[in-house]
Structure formats: structure tokens, C-alpha cells
Amino acid sequence: MSNLKFIKIILILISCLAFSLTSYSEQTSGNETELNGDIQQDGHGYAAQIMSELSFVGDYLGLAIDSYGDAFLKARKLKFETVNFLNNPSDESLETVRESWIVAQQSYGLTEVFRFGNPEIDEWEGRVNAWPIDESLIDYVDVSDSLSDNVNIIKNREFLAYGKRIDAKQITPEFLRSLNELDGVESNVSTGYHAIEFLLWGQDLNGSAHGPGFRRHTDYDLGSCTNGNCQRRRDYLESAVDLLLADIKEMLKGLDSGVINNRILLSSPEQVLVSAFQGMVMLSSAELAGERIRLALLSNDPEETHNCFSDTTHLAVASNHQAVKNQYLAGNKVSVAKFVEASNHSLHAEILQDFLNTDALIEELLSRATKGETMDILIASSNESGNQLLTRLISSLVKQSRSLQKAAKSLNLTI
Amino acid sequence: MFRQYIVFVLSLTFMVNAAADPLYPGGAASGKIVSGKNVYSQHSANLPIDEVLNFNVGNGFFRKKWIPAPASTNTSDGLGPLFNAVSCQSCHVKDGRGLPPNENTMDQPNNRGFVIQLENENQESNVVKGDPVYGSQFQDQAVPGGRNEGFVLVKYVAIPMELKGEESVELRYPKYSLVNLGFGPLFQRVRLRPRVAPPMIGLGLLESVPEDEILSFADEQDSNEDGISGKPNWAYSLSEQETKLGRFGWKANSPTIKDQTAVAFSADLGLSTSLLRVPHGDCTESQTDCLNAAHGSELGSLEISDEILDVVVFYSSNLAVPRSRTEGAETYQLGAGLFEDVGCSGCHRPSMKTGGESSLPVQYRNQIIWPYSDLLLHDMGEGLSDSGSEGIINKHEWRTQPLWGIGLAKEVHSDIGFLHDGRAQTIQEAILWHDGEAKSSRENYQKLSSNQRQELLDFLHSI
Numbered sequence A: 001m002s003n004l005k006f007i008k009i010i011l012i013l014i015s016c017l018a019f020s021l022t023s024y025s026e027q028t029s030g031n032e033t034e035l036n037g038d039i040q041q042d043g044h045g046y047a048a049q050i051m052s053e054l055s056f057v058g059d060y061l062g063l064a065i066d067s068y069g070d071a072f073l074k075a076r077k078l079k080f081e082t083v084n085f086l087n088n089p090s091d092e093s094l095e096t097v098r099e100s101w102i103v104a105q106q107s108y109g110l111t112e113v114f115r116f117g118n119p120e121i122d123e124w125e126g127r128v129n130a131w132p133i134d135e136s137l138i139d140y141v142d143v144s145d146s147l148s149d150n151v152n153i154i155k156n157r158e159f160l161a162y163g164k165r166i167d168a169k170q171i172t173p174e175f176l177r178s179l180n181e182l183d184g185v186e187s188n189v190s191t192g193y194h195a196i197e198f199l200l201w202g203q204d205l206n207g208s209a210h211g212p213g214f215r216r217h218t219d220y221d222l223g224s225c226t227n228g229n230c231q232r233r234r235d236y237l238e239s240a241v242d243l244l245l246a247d248i249k250e251m252l253k254g255l256d257s258g259v260i261n262n263r264i265l266l267s268s269p270e271q272v273l274v275s276a277f278q279g280m281v282m283l284s285s286a287e288l289a290g291e292r293i294r295l296a297l298l299s300n301d302p303e304e305t306h307n308c309f310s311d312t313t314h315l316a317v318a319s320n321h322q323a324v325k326n327q328y329l330a331g332n333k334v335s336v337a338k339f340v341e342a343s344n345h346s347l348h349a350e351i352l353q354d355f356l357n358t359d360a361l362i363e364e365l366l367s368r369a370t371k372g373e374t375m376d377i378l379i380a381s382s383n384e385s386g387n388q389l390l391t392r393l394i395s396s397l398v399k400q401s402r403s404l405q406k407a408a409k410s411l412n413l414t415i
Numbered sequence B: 001m002f003r004q005y006i007v008f009v010l011s012l013t014f015m016v017n018a019a020a021d022p023l024y025p026g027g028a029a030s031g032k033i034v035s036g037k038n039v040y041s042q043h044s045a046n047l048p049i050d051e052v053l054n055f056n057v058g059n060g061f062f063r064k065k066w067i068p069a070p071a072s073t074n075t076s077d078g079l080g081p082l083f084n085a086v087s088c089q090s091c092h093v094k095d096g097r098g099l100p101p102n103e104n105t106m107d108q109p110n111n112r113g114f115v116i117q118l119e120n121e122n123q124e125s126n127v128v129k130g131d132p133v134y135g136s137q138f139q140d141q142a143v144p145g146g147r148n149e150g151f152v153l154v155k156y157v158a159i160p161m162e163l164k165g166e167e168s169v170e171l172r173y174p175k176y177s178l179v180n181l182g183f184g185p186l187f188q189r190v191r192l193r194p195r196v197a198p199p200m201i202g203l204g205l206l207e208s209v210p211e212d213e214i215l216s217f218a219d220e221q222d223s224n225e226d227g228i229s230g231k232p233n234w235a236y237s238l239s240e241q242e243t244k245l246g247r248f249g250w251k252a253n254s255p256t257i258k259d260q261t262a263v264a265f266s267a268d269l270g271l272s273t274s275l276l277r278v279p280h281g282d283c284t285e286s287q288t289d290c291l292n293a294a295h296g297s298e299l300g301s302l303e304i305s306d307e308i309l310d311v312v313v314f315y316s317s318n319l320a321v322p323r324s325r326t327e328g329a330e331t332y333q334l335g336a337g338l339f340e341d342v343g344c345s346g347c348h349r350p351s352m353k354t355g356g357e358s359s360l361p362v363q364y365r366n367q368i369i370w371p372y373s374d375l376l377l378h379d380m381g382e383g384l385s386d387s388g389s390e391g392i393i394n395k396h397e398w399r400t401q402p403l404w405g406i407g408l409a410k411e412v413h414s415d416i417g418f419l420h421d422g423r424a425q426t427i428q429e430a431i432l433w434h435d436g437e438a439k440s441s442r443e444n445y446q447k448l449s450s451n452q453r454q455e456l457l458d459f460l461h462s463i
Helices: A003-021 A045-087 A091-109 A119-129 A173-179 A193-201 A230-256 A259-266 A269-299 A313-329 A336-343 A345-370 A384-410 B002-017 B049-063 B203-207 B211-215 B257-269 B288-292 B306-317 B329-342 B406-412 B427-433 B436-447 B450-462
Strands: A158-161 A164-167 B114-120 B151-163 B166-179 B190-196 B234-237 B242-245 B377-379 B397-399
Touching: A045 A091, A045 A230, A045 A259, A045 A269, A045 A313, A091 A193, A091 A313, A119 A193, A119 A230, A119 A259, A173 A230, A193 A230, A230 A259, A269 A313, A269 A336, A269 A384, A269 B049, A269 B306, A313 A336, A313 A345, A313 A384, A336 A345, A336 A384, A345 A384, A384 B049, B049 B306, B114 B257, B151 B436, B166 B190, B166 B427, B203 B257, B203 B306, B211 B242, B257 B306, B329 B436, B329 B450, B377 B436, B406 B450, B427 B436, B427 B450
Parallel strands: none
Antiparallel strands: A158 A164, B114 B190, B151 B166, B234 B242, B377 B397
16 A cells, blocks of 8 residues: 555544534535635645545545434434334324424435435435335225225235235334335335335325325224224334334444445545535436426326325425535535635535525425425416426526536536 | 456457447447346436436336326326226336236236237238227226226247257247137137337437438348348338338337337327327227226326326436446457357347437437347247238238347346247247247257357347
8 A cells, every 4th residue: 555545544534533523513504614724724735635635535424424323313213203102192192203204304305415426325215215105005095096906015914916925914124125116116115204104194185285194093003993904004114114213224334334434435535526416416406306396296296296195395305405505515514615616616606596596495385385385286287386486496406406517517527 | 346347448448449339238328337126227328417307207207107087186197998007117117128927817917017919910001900899909907997808818838949968948838818808709810919018228229220220231132142131110100290110119110219108108008198199098989988987188188298208208218228247358259259150140230320410319329339139120930920810911020129238137127038928038048939030040059069058148148
């Protein structure tokens, strides 16, 4: 190993350590983009540049660890409230566990900027956040949605799926994992946030009218069980939450000391910068503007809204946009913003302005939602102003993605 | 790691002529991922980033489960009344092939990407006309309250084949029967055309190859006397409204991806588009309850709007062919040499070039691609032909199936089969079914030593 390489690795380790000792604030705003002074001001020219690039690698990893770490804590709270709810099913305890789900999923949304540019994470993602979901795989649905191939794991101790007989006597985390994407059908989602969302809220049968799914706490009450199979439904909910927790823990380990950690630490700062740009660009445009908003708008189908059971899609959208800003601004750490600002100040200003434009539209999205006009209502073909808001939001997200692409180009990065 | 190194070195070697590199079967559009069940689901690597948004939206519609009308969500309804599948993806499993039917009993439907088309043998032109009652396709499902057309039963008969140095291998020959018929007996002279859904990769590239380039491969009169003719299938294009060279489908019946998409929406899902405006799909006049059933096309609107059709076509055009996975230049050369010596390349033409017109999507322009197909029809002999009476013009003829990415087919789904009805469980079985114009090539394969056969199969798995 050459001396230079050795020094590089030591520097990376130091910067990681420094990062893990500090806590990261999720809610960063545009004016907190000052540089990590002690590194930048230490030296001049090449050495200083190398050092800040190296600490960027550590800070990228650090932000990932912090984001997944927070998602883990929030999922643990979800687990805690799930146990409380199952011990004492009531309207109140159901409401509390639903609240904890919302918080947990928002926290997960902040991690999604790491999916792109990190193939291991994107591969893993299907386990925890697969969507859209064919809920008839899991539990009862309205008769009008019933086609002959509904599986309904909770109801059936044994079922035939695509010609194969499946033994479902025991509902365990391992069993649920084995069913995810059953026989190559992507909407066969048996695990993750959206499976849990369905278990907590039930199917939203309001169409494009106000209101989320209407599941009663008695669906989980062994004493006065509604809709049958309450014990199996309880087993399913608990297993799905346990699995979610285990999956996030596995990701956290991989980032902290495992394969992903090694790969990122051994990557060049340029490579990591490319990953960061891929994350921001793809999450803004292809994922958020495309799959999460445009798909719902074009289909006018409430089932195509991301959080269709709980009608909290607006929160998921806000969280994903925040994730993009977090990646760009990175608190008071060595950020992507620093590189862009140094190479092209006006482009940096343009990106900040793009963020502000998106912020304003998301504000409107949130405020309409609190007045009852949630995403499933905004996308209705008859809701002209709702459609318009979403069209403007899509354009704004695409615009910020384009500015970020320009920024990557100005840094000679190919994303 | 070593493998990556080899690929890297090979890429360097090919840089002299970077445009013609069999390691990149889809040229610059080749996908980066080379293994796993999602390997057919990646977009063209050179797709402009802004367009990934459309790709993702198209993916959403491709996997969307359509529901019967009337439903609370009137924009997702309109399925049926008769249908074979509820989503595109349920047949094109993970964007790959449909699953061949298993030998089954009455409680095991065979509808994971397998259909039986019906062809009236009294036809004059090559426009498919089906059974007078059952239409052009046999739909084994109907919306709740409706009557389906019946049930498909399959039995396989074992057929032994010789291979040098081995005892013998068995092929399976499928026999289909349509039972529990919902609308009386089938028309006497109707031919059953069993079909599995084809894989979705590389379609936009194939659409971008100039017609002249494909026609230059044709040799209808076999004037070079190599026993291989190669015949273009001229078919009417619904989207272009003129007769054009057919490229897609097992018999090259569809000139464009848009044509094929509209046909699938109509026949497989019972959904109307601007190209096929009938909301009742494949219902015929004799199926009155089907014609009178609710549909999703209120006030004359289409069940699939043009915007949605376009985005599904965009998605279908942009699924990437994965990069090839050759272990090293030497292995590749050996296999490629055998592929040519045996005679495979006579029809499975290794490479061709896409057009350069500015009207073509930028990701497809001027690419040298390696589909291993001439996109033409060839006589493949009696064993593969659709069952029915003799004397039909094209019953032995099949479009040369592109081979790119074929080695990954079983990673995408382990139960897939090869050939038009999925009867071949391995690539070797598919080779052994070759007859007609491909008879001598197949015999050459049978005469190879087992080592050479393995080299050729390794090559096919890598491309």
C-alpha cells in the first residue's frame, strides 16, 4: 500500500469518526451551508481540497447512517406501539400506532435519496417499501375488487398461488419474506411499510372522496373479532413490523461496518459525489415527480397514490423532497453544495431557488391536505385546481433535477 | 472481481471499434445490471435522465392491475368482459417471458402469460380472422357475473431425440384441449395457436433498424441455395395506417411496438385504445351477454387514453438488453465460431445497425446491435407448426427469435420455457426442435461432441 493511500484511509476514518460523534439535524435550511471550517481553513490549495473531498466521503456515509439510524428508531417506536395496540385494542391505541407509522414512514422517506447510486440499497429497498401493493394478497378487500385469484393470506391456512400449493399455517416473519413478490408478480407485496399501512388502515373505499381506509380496532380484538381470523391478523401485523425492524437494522449494519460501508469508503470522492447527484436527481424527477405523482395524476386512480390506505401521501412527498435538500446542503458538514458553489456560484443560487419553489408548492400540498383535500382528491379528473397544483409540482421537481444535472456536469461528473 | 477485470480489459480491446462490441448487445443502450430477477427490468443505459420519469410512469401502468367496470375508480376499470390477464406484467413476468402451461387438471388454470389464439383456416389474406363465436383468442376468464370461454387442458407427450455420445434426450410435445366451452363447439376449421408472452427487452432498438437493412437479409427464392429463405411478413400497421414490415410477435405480425401494445390491450385485457376502439375486446356478435356487460368507456371515452398508451409504449420500447456476460475473449470466440459453423447464424444473424434519422429516439440512433435474429419468417418444420389441417400458407413459418439476453431468462423466472409455446425447458431442447430450413443446423448440433455442444450453449448463455 502506498503511503498516500494509507494517509487517505486514515483521513477517511477520522472524518467518519468525527461525523458519528456529531448529530445531524434533518431540517436544514438554505442559509446553513457554511463550510466545515476547521478542515477548509487549515490549509490552502491542493492539500485542503483533498482533505475536504475526503471528508465528503465520510460525511456522505455519515448522513446515510444517521438517516437509517433515525428510521430504525422510529420503526422501533412503531413496534412498541404495535405491541401496546395488540395488548389492548381500542380506538385510541389504534390511533396511536397509526401515528407512529406515519412518523416512521416520514423518517424512512429521508433515507430514499440513498437508493439511487447505491445498488445494494436499491436492491434491498423492495423488502421495506415495495409499492404499489395488491392488498388482496394479505387480507379481505371489498367484494367488487374480488377476482378469483385473490390469495388472502390472513384468511387461508393453505392456498394455491400460480399452481403451487402454499402452506400458510404459521404466519412468521420468515414466511412473509418468502412471499414477497410471490412468483415474480411485483405487486405481490407481503412486507414493508405499505403492507403494515394496509393492516392498520384497511382499504380506502372512498374513491376520490374524502377519507382514508376504515379498519376497526376490533379486526384485532380476540374477544369481539370483526371480519374473522383476528389471531392470524395479529400474527401478520406483528411479524410484518418485526421484519421491518430487522431489515432496517440489517441496512444500518451494512452502512456502519459491512459491505456498503467498505465500498463507499474505498470509492473515490468523485464516485461518491456521483452517487449523491444520482440520488438527488433520480429521487426528484424519476421517482417523486414520475412514479409517485405523475402516475397517480395520469391514472386518476386513488390506488396509485403512494400512501393510499392512510391518505398521507402528501407527507411522503414532503419527506422525499426534504431528503434531496438534506443531501445537497448536508447541514454544516462538507456538502454537495460546497462543491457546486465553488465551481459555479450562480448555478448554486439557481438550485437553492428551485428548492424554494418546490417548498412553496409542497406547502400548498400540505395545507390543502390538512383541509381534507388529500392526494387521492387532488388527482380526480374533475379537480382542475388540484390537477394544476400537481402539474406545477411535477414541473418544479423536474426543474430542480435539471439544475442538479447541470451542476454535476459543471463539476465534470457523469451521472 | 477477476471477471470484472476481464470485462474491463475486453472493453479496452474493443475501444478501437467501440461501436461494434458484442459485449454490448444493445450498443450504448445495453443495461448495466447483468444478473438477478430484475435483469430485464432496467431502462436503456443511455436513456436521457429526464426520460426516466416517463419510463417509471410507464412501468406503473405496465404492472397496474386493471379492474372490471363499473368500479369506484372509473379510470382504472374496463377490464374484460373477457380477458386472459389483469395486467401486462402478469404475462410478461418481470418483463420477460410468459410461463408455459403445466400439465394440469380442472382446478389449475394455465394463465401466466400463455394464451391460445384462434385462426379461421378459411381466410384468404394474412389478416387473422378467428372463430365466428369465440373470436381471435380464447379467453379463459370473465368479469364477475360473466361467462368465460372455457378452460385449457394441456398434456405433454415425450419425444426421444438422438445426441452424439449420449443415450437420448426427451423433448415434450404439447397437446391442447379446450373444454367446458362457454359458447358451444368451436368452428370446425379453426386452428389453435398456442403462444407464450415474449420477453420485452430491446424492442425499441429492433424498431429502429431500417426496413431496407432487414430486407437485405431476405432471400425468399433461396437464390444463394443455402437452404434458408427468409421472408418478410408485410402486415397492416394500425398506428401507421399502412402496410409495413412486420417485426414483433412470434410471426412478425406487428410492424410497430404501438401496434403490438394495442392488440395486447384489446385481446388479452379487453381494454380499448385509439387504435382498437372496441371496449368489449374480443367479444363477438354471438356473445351478447359480453357485448351488453358494463365497460369502462363511458361517454365514448377510451379505456386507455392516448397519453397512457404512449407511456406504456415508451416503457415497452426502452427495456434494456443486459450487457453480455462472456468469461473471456477466447471462450467467446470459440462459441461464436461454432454458432457460425453449425449454421445458426444463417437466420440468427448476429448484428445489424439501427438508423440514424433524427426522428428516431436518441438512445437508439446509430447503434450496432447484436440481436442474433434477422426478424424474418422461416419454415421451421412440422413439429413446431400450429395444429390444424394441411395446406395453410404460413403454418410452418416463424420469425427468428432474437437471442440476446436469453441466458438470463431463467434468472428472471425459473419456470419459463423457450419457443412460441414454451414447450422447450432448456435452450438445448429449443435447438433440438429446429427443423425445416433449420434441419441441417440442428443435425450439425446433434453431431457435435459433448464438449463442443457445451461451448455453444455457454456462448448462448453469455450473449
